[in-house]
Amino acid sequence: xxxxxxxxxxxxxxxxxxxxxxxxxxxxxxxxxxxxxxxxxxxxxxxxxxxxxxxxxxxxxxxxxxxxxxxxxxxxxxxxxxxxxxxxxxxxxxxxxxxxxxxxxxxxxxxxxxxxxxxxxxxxxxxxxxxxxxxxxxxxxxxxxxxxxxxxxxxxxxxxxxxxxxxxxxxxxxxxxxxxxxxxxxxxxxxxxxxxxxxxxxxxxxxxxxxxxxxxxxxxxxxxxxxxxxxxxxxxxxxxxxxxxxxxxxxxxxxxxxxxxxxxxxxxxxxx
Amino acid sequence: xxxxxxxxxxxxxxxxxxxxxxxxxxxxxxxxxxxxxxxxxxxxxxxxxxxxxxxxxxxxxxxxxxxxxxxxxxxxxxxxxxxxxxxxxxxxxxxxxxxxxxxxxxxxxxxxxxxxxxxxxxxxxxxxxxxxxxxxxxxxxxxxxxxxxxxxxxxxxxxxxxxxxxxxxxxxxxxxxxxxxxxxxxxxxxxxxxxxxxxxxxxxxxxxxxxxxxxxxxxxxxxxxxxxxxxxxxxxxxxxxxxxxxxxxxxxxxxxxxxxxxxxxxxxxxxxxxxxxxxxxxxxxxxxxxxxxxxxxxxxxxxxxxxxxxxxxxxxxxxxxxxxxxxxx
Numbered sequence: 001x002x003x004x005x006x007x008x009x010x011x012x013x014x015x016x017x018x019x020x021x022x023x024x025x026x027x028x029x030x031x032x033x034x035x036x037x038x039x040x041x042x043x044x045x046x047x048x049x050x051x052x053x054x055x056x057x058x059x060x061x062x063x064x065x066x067x068x069x070x071x072x073x074x075x076x077x078x079x080x081x082x083x084x085x086x087x088x089x090x091x092x093x094x095x096x097x098x099x100x101x102x103x104x105x106x107x108x109x110x111x112x113x114x115x116x117x118x119x120x121x122x123x124x125x126x127x128x129x130x131x132x133x134x135x136x137x138x139x140x141x142x143x144x145x146x147x148x149x150x151x152x153x154x155x156x157x158x159x160x161x162x163x164x165x166x167x168x169x170x171x172x173x174x175x176x177x178x179x180x181x182x183x184x185x186x187x188x189x190x191x192x193x194x195x196x197x198x199x200x201x202x203x204x205x206x207x208x209x210x211x212x213x214x215x216x217x218x219x220x221x222x223x224x225x226x227x228x229x230x231x232x233x234x235x236x237x238x239x240x241x242x243x244x245x246x247x248x249x250x251x252x253x254x255x256x257x258x259x260x261x262x263x264x265x266x267x268x269x270x271x272x
Numbered sequence: 273x274x275x276x277x278x279x280x281x282x283x284x285x286x287x288x289x290x291x292x293x294x295x296x297x298x299x300x301x302x303x304x305x306x307x308x309x310x311x312x313x314x315x316x317x318x319x320x321x322x323x324x325x326x327x328x329x330x331x332x333x334x335x336x337x338x339x340x341x342x343x344x345x346x347x348x349x350x351x352x353x354x355x356x357x358x359x360x361x362x363x364x365x366x367x368x369x370x371x372x373x374x375x376x377x378x379x380x381x382x383x384x385x386x387x388x389x390x391x392x393x394x395x396x397x398x399x400x401x402x403x404x405x406x407x408x409x410x411x412x413x414x415x416x417x418x419x420x421x422x423x424x425x426x427x428x429x430x431x432x433x434x435x436x437x438x439x440x441x442x443x444x445x446x447x448x449x450x451x452x453x454x455x456x457x458x459x460x461x462x463x464x465x466x467x468x469x470x471x472x473x474x475x476x477x478x479x480x481x482x483x484x485x486x487x488x489x490x491x492x493x494x495x496x497x498x499x500x501x502x503x504x505x506x507x508x509x510x511x512x513x514x515x516x517x518x519x520x521x522x523x524x525x526x527x528x529x530x531x532x533x534x535x536x537x538x539x540x541x542x543x544x545x546x547x548x549x550x551x552x553x554x555x556x557x558x559x560x561x562x563x564x565x566x567x568x569x570x571x572x573x574x575x576x577x578x579x580x581x582x583x584x585x586x587x588x589x590x591x592x593x594x595x596x597x598x599x600x601x
Binding site for chain 2: 047050051052071072073074075076077079080081082083084085086087088089090091092093096100101103104106107108109136153156
């Protein structure tokens with residue numbers, strides 16, 4: 001379980017706190033989404049959980065233990081993270097890359113054993129990339145690479161999984177398949193914390209949305225609670241209509257085009 | 273991607289041994305392999321014994337150590353700094369060591385241990401200046417490894433400028449000595465130097481090999497490294513300092529020998545190696561072979577004139593690298 005309590009993150013030289021008193025819980029068996037406009041503090045929370053940001057106030061807890069007091073290796077066996085950006089400078093075989101997920105268990109010298117090999121195998125299969133095991137990372141498509149990175153995090157066998165924008169640059173099908181994967185991982189008992197801009201997908205998949213604005217929680221709760229037009233308009237500063245996803249009835253967001261008028265008729269080309 | 277085969281290990285070792293034996297046998301006075309082996313055991317012509325034991329063997333061993341140190345140092349730096357253009361000399365080590373050596377030359381320090389020591393101190397000082405500069409550039413925050421790389425380049429550039437200014441007004445003898453040293457040479461090899469370098473390479477190289485897996489993780493980027501349980505900042509600085517010490521020791525022993533630290537790790541990667549423990553070992557073996565072969569060429573091709581070793585390593589290494597580059601792409 002991941003919990004942040006009144007968390008404050010501040011970067012040196014910055015005039016304001018990047019995260020300003022945020023509290024929420026990401027429980028096991030649930031998909032929790034962290035959403036909000038650019039610069040609202042989403043990635044800073046991830047950095048704080050990784051001990052890569054200064055926490056002057058509040059705390060970030062993993063399974064009840066403060067990350068600040070955990071050793072780096074204890075932290076890595078408690079949470080697995082797929083950071084926003086990552087590109088190996090020197091391409092590496094997918095199997096070897098995923099096997100690096102076992103580093104927190106192996107340390108500097110221990111040779112991989114049966115448990116490590118099986119963790120890697122299961123991770124490859126869970127992420128649906130077993131057939132890519134022998135490929136080099138520089139030959140993968142964007143969607144394949146994201147799945148391989150998720151496999152690397154799964155090989156860590158940590159009870160919590162954090163992903164920072166895992167579907168950026170992916171097409172609809174790859175995006176959906178990643179969300180389906182994350183949803184099934186959360187149902188299998190992991191605490192999944194997902195940072196995402198894809199409000200429509202988040203609304204369909206997340207059990208709970210934490211919507212940030214200027215480093216604070218604007219609203220949090222179930223997708224239906226969070227996704228209201230007034231709230232989203234106020235946060236994003238753009239006119240938005242919220243309708244229903246025709247398949248499952250989840251809230252769906254439609255940002256409007258200029259001029260900001262609700263168009264009930266068919267759109268025409270005469271506008272301007 | 274090429275798959276590394278275990279048979280490559282004995283092949284690399286065998287090539288190094290063969291080249292080393294050829295290097296001991298050849299020179300101003302050519303010897304047969306039989307004479308070399310006898311001389312090593314103290315048998316045969318006293319002149320041959322002296323040539324093998326006192327002149328050529330220390331020189332070849334110095335080449336082995338310099339090449340191994342530079343190859344391994346480059347492999348670590350490219351991985352830890354995530355930059356395929358990173359190399360030991362880029363980090364201010366060479367500039368700092370050259371300042372130390374030139375300073376020793378111009379202050380009249382002509383004995384070998386003085387210059388070696390001065391160069392080593394200069395190289396190490398440059399590394400710590402680079403660390404300090406990177407901290408200053410980081411607005412009091414944790415400086416990332418890119419800042420460190422830039423700081424190293426800046427310190428090196430400053431050192432090189434200082435050398436030029438110093439040499440402009442120096443006596444011709446000093447200039448010649450300093451220039452020769454800056455072009456790299458194993459000619460002044462002594463057992464004392466070999467032992468000193470062996471100890472340095474064993475300590476710094478051993479520490480790096482011990483922590484090699486950390487560098488595998490670091491090569492994935494700082495955030496990913498942190499998520500895998502590595503304190504990226506500390507691990508990166510440790511790799512930086514240790515590989516810089518390794519390079520500084522080689523520079524102090526044989527001057528500036530370019531190219532090895534940059535390209536040898538790429539040759540080792542081209543054989544299919546990625547994990548830094550085997551990568552460092554292979555880069556060490558390839559670097560050693562390259563420097564020994566280059567030194568043999570430097571002293572025999574235009575004999576009795578000796579060519580600058582640093583230039584020969586590049587002349588020998590570039591074609592080899594180009595062939596491999598073609599095969600890779």
